[in-house]
């Protein structure tokens with residue numbers, strides 16, 4: 529059985545999806561980490577992120593493994609390395625290449641065929657698993673997402689300016705929604721959950737309710 533969770537950046541998808549998977553006994557597939565891994569490897573090898581052929585070849589030859597909450601690429605633990613500013617700055621170039629998306633979607637389908645999965649990303653319900661038993665679109669207003677981001681930065685004692693974070697968030701949404709490939713959209717049949725005023729525990733409780741209704745399962 530497959531549950532897909534898609535939605536814009538900053539809606540709290542990863543934390544909620546991981547926790548949902550844990551509570552319902554499904555595995556969790558972080559597809560953002562797969563795009564991050566390819567980007568990291570391309571930079572590591574000094575390849576040009578804009579060179580679709582070279583990037584796609586790198587993606588096809590890359591070995592990636594998920595081991596609880598760690599990510600391994602070609603035998604190396606890259607859990608932290610895939611979340612650096614350099615990766616963030618190049619990931620949209622890498623994830624815009626149709627050949628890279630085709631390869632990663634192919635792998636996502638192979639992985640998810642091995643068990644029950646919560647697959648989280650941008651295109652899981654729309655492209656990778658259009659026939660999933662339960663499709664969820666997790667979203668929040670740009671204001672709520674900017675507020676959360678400010679709190680996260682403040683916790684890390686990093687500078688956080690609400691107005692500029694909100695402007696960046698809106699710009700990123702505009703780009704994500706107008707990308708020629710891998711465009712963010714609510715998949716047909718997806719259930720929308722707006723997380724604006726909900727705590728993580730409340731989001732997970734609502735997700736569980738949606739999953740049990742859509743898949744006809746009951747969770748204790």
Ligand code: DC
Pocket residue numbers: 537559560561563564619620623648649650651652710
């Ligand atoms: O969820 P995240 O921030 O780790 O995602 C990293 C990047 O990968 C983000 O720019 C969107 C992109 N992505 C994508 O294009 N398709 C997916 N299925 C998942 C992530």
